[in-house]
Amino acid sequence: MSATSATRSGPSTSALADRDTSSEILRSRPTESGVSPWFVNRWSPRAFTDEPVDPEELQAIFEAARWAPSSSNEQPWLFVYAQRPEDRARLLPGLHPYNQAWAVHAPVLIYLFARRHLRSQDQGPVVNAKASFDAGAAWMSIALQAELFGLSAHAMGGILPERVYELTGVPETEYEVMAAIVLGHRGDARRLPAAFAEREHPSPRRPLDEIVRESRTPPTADELVA
Numbered sequence: 001m002s003a004t005s006a007t008r009s010g011p012s013t014s015a016l017a018d019r020d021t022s023s024e025i026l027r028s029r030p031t032e033s034g035v036s037p038w039f040v041n042r043w044s045p046r047a048f049t050d051e052p053v054d055p056e057e058l059q060a061i062f063e064a065a066r067w068a069p070s071s072s073n074e075q076p077w078l079f080v081y082a083q084r085p086e087d088r089a090r091l092l093p094g095l096h097p098y099n100q101a102w103a104v105h106a107p108v109l110i111y112l113f114a115r116r117h118l119r120s121q122d123q124g125p126v127v128n129a130k131a132s133f134d135a136g137a138a139w140m141s142i143a144l145q146a147e148l149f150g151l152s153a154h155a156m157g158g159i160l161p162e163r164v165y166e167l168t169g170v171p172e173t174e175y176e177v178m179a180a181i182v183l184g185h186r187g188d189a190r191r192l193p194a195a196f197a198e199r200e201h202p203s204p205r206r207p208l209d210e211i212v213r214e215s216r217t218p219p220t221a222d223e224l225v226a
């Protein structure tokens with residue numbers, strides 16, 4: 001059964017619970033709770049194989065983003081992507097040269113834009129202050145759907161915005177380019193320039209108690225000084 005047919009209607013909770021944390025992940029990413037391995041197995045590699053992404057899977061990945069939540073259901077995201085080699089070559093100069101050096105091999109290159117203004121223009125243009133937050137939700141949906149298909153996604157803030165508007169034809173007045181994303185099948189780190197190859201492994205995280213605080217009434221002494 002292909003990854004596509006297994007996950008087309010979404011994973012069941014038990015299917016996710018049954019997924020193993022890979023041994024590579026276990027070494028660098030010890031967990032502190034019953035979090036699903038789905039979240040922990042996802043990481044951002046730089047090495048990709050030449051294998052194209054199945055067109056149906058690519059559509060499903062964009063559809064995962066389509067169903068992301070957004071403020072007032074504005075759905076401010078816009079994705080411009082390239083997968084044919086000649087199209088990727090044309091869009092690649094929108095990446096910072098640092099990212100071009102490795103992303104050149106990934107089979108799908110995406111630019112993620114967020115619409116600057118709310119769609120209702122009754123009172124004139126109103127800036128959508130939550131557009132970047134919503135675009136972030138859409139990116140995460142892409143990354144997690146990719147993971148379910150056995151693919152990897154890697155987001156990049158290292159882009160050259162002026163070049164991206166020029167290359168994609170997306171008007172800067174209407175959209176802000178938020179990030180680039182590459183997608184594909186994870187490849188061999190030996191394919192990367194040496195400086196990237198040595199960093200090709202899942203990264204750790206700060207401890208849970210450093211990022212989560214329960215707020216209580218009355219406030220604790222820690223909350224009062226925080």
Ligand SMILES: Cc1cc2nc3c(=O)[nH]c(=O)nc-3n(C[C@H](O)[C@H](O)[C@H](O)COP(=O)(O)O)c2cc1C
Pocket residue numbers: 042043044045099154155156157158159179202203
């Ligand atoms: C908004 C954003 C911008 C990023 N920019 C870059 C980038 O320009 N180049 C790069 O190699 N990785 C970039 N990354 C990848 C992060 O470095 C990576 O997600 C982080 O180190 C956590 O690692 P993980 O995704 O493997 O769990 C970016 C990630 C995000 C979400």
